[in-house]
Amino acid sequence: MTTTTWPVDPRRIADPFGERAPLALSRRYGLLGATFDFLSDSPELLALVDAAYGGLPAHELDGPTLRVELRMAEDDAAFTAEPPRPRMLGGAGLVGATVDARNLVIVQPEAGRAVVQLSRSMLGFGYHARYELIEFAVFQLAARTQGLVALHAGCVGLDGVGALLMGVSGAGKSTLTLHAALQGLDFLTEDGSFVEPRTLRATGVANFLHLRFDALAWIDDAAVRARAQASPVIRRRSGVEKFELDLRGGWVRLAAQPLRLRHLVFASSEPGRAGALLRALSTDELLERLHGDQAYAMGQPGWPAFVQGCRQLHGWVLARGAHPAEGAAALRSLLMG
Structure with missing residues (x-):
């Protein structure tokens, strides 16, 4: 019997969740009374942030500095039509929404942080990516950390x-x-x-x-x-x-x-x-x-x-x-x- 050994990426062994992958790109915007730092590994994802929040007046409510990580999914499956409607989820101090395994947002209000993962196929549906995932993170963080209604x-x-x-x-x-x-x-x-x-x-x-x-x-x-x-x-x-x-x-x-x-x-x-x-x-x-x-x-x-x-x-x-x-x-x- 012949046994085939497949190569294993050592980076995946050391960081199986990809949480330590470097995020070298960033933007800072004043939004909804808070300061938002957006960090990403993708210029395409930051372009969605710029399209949504560039050129807006920074409203001051003496709010906190909040962090949103935007990460590009490594693999992709193309959408043949409009992406599925996001499903809401929550528990253990977290709230989120998921379109599928590659496109989702998770928010931890107590820590003032959120992560948004998008696939390259989702970039073809910029409106949904902005409103249903990125804006979800911004709105939930701003409201929950500042007690806004x-x-x-x-x-x-x-x-x-x-x-x-x-x-x-x-x-x-x-x-x-x-x-x-x-x-x-x-x-x-x-x-x-x-x-x-x-x-x-x-x-x-x-x-x-x-x-x-x-x-x-x-x-x-x-x-x-x-x-x-x-x-x-x-x-x-x-x-x-x-x-x-x-x-x-x-x-x-x-x-x-x-x-x-x-x-x-x-x-x-x-x-x-x-x-x-x-x-x-x-x-x-x-x-x-x-x-x-x-x-x-x-x-x-x-x-x-x-x-x-x-x-x-x-x-x-x-x-x-x-x-x-x-x-x-x-x-x-x-x-x-």
């Missing part, structure tokens, strides 16, 4: 004062926030707001705004419409395709610092009368709508303090105008008052 809400502001924008899907929040920015308001975030529950200061990542194709009909400025049409098209897991409009470069105002919340606005799909789109809410109505709108946030440790702070906010329902610019004007008048 993560909300599915947009936010715009003026002179340091902010208005949170909530509402059901299809209420036109993205189009509304774009028109608010076009009218000179500070853009904080399209749909991911992070709030210090005791001070009610809100931060977010103002990199992109995602517009449905039919929203172009409401953009009267030819230059802005052309900018949107020239933007990459992303495909949501729902199958809806949208333009990914990059807000950086100085063509709109991005909030330079976290905004102090004063208003909580619920966008409605119901039509309203011109000049009377806003309806004030009582405190009880505000809190009822807030609980109905933020199922995920309700399970976070800072939720009770946030709700208590919201009792001091002004609550509003914003009806749909004949043109999104009317809703944006209503928000502007609210923030100027």
Whole structure:
């Protein structure tokens, strides 16, 4: 009998998990009140980080320095279609998400660290890699290490004062926030707001705004419409395709610092009368709508303090105008008052 001995890579014996593989490349960005150090063994992976976070104002909340390692998987199996939807996991002080054995993220909030592993095939799906894995690490680290309440809400502001924008899907929040920015308001975030529950200061990542194709009909400025049409098209897991409009470069105002919340606005799909789109809410109505709108946030440790702070906010329902610019004007008048 002949026995064949296969060669063994001694590096694999000494470091079977690849955890000591050198990460010679790095980036540092101020995000969501914290300082993020991104380290990688791959320029392609750092390019995804630069695309997501380059050119953003660094919001300061006296947060910690956090570390995200980005590692390229050694072997690969090409995706024949869109990558599978990530599966959430957690336990023993860890949270994470996994697409498959090569594409996953693991976050250890107590240590302020995360590791993201991506395959070369995943690089062909940059939107999913950024939003479902890299952004997962950033959002979870920022929120959990600083005690921020993560909300599915947009936010715009003026002179340091902010208005949170909530509402059901299809209420036109993205189009509304774009028109608010076009009218000179500070853009904080399209749909991911992070709030210090005791001070009610809100931060977010103002990199992109995602517009449905039919929203172009409401953009009267030819230059802005052309900018949107020239933007990459992303495909949501729902199958809806949208333009990914990059807000950086100085063509709109991005909030330079976290905004102090004063208003909580619920966008409605119901039509309203011109000049009377806003309806004030009582405190009880505000809190009822807030609980109905933020199922995920309700399970976070800072939720009770946030709700208590919201009792001091002004609550509003914003009806749909004949043109999104009317809703944006209503928000502007609210923030100027």
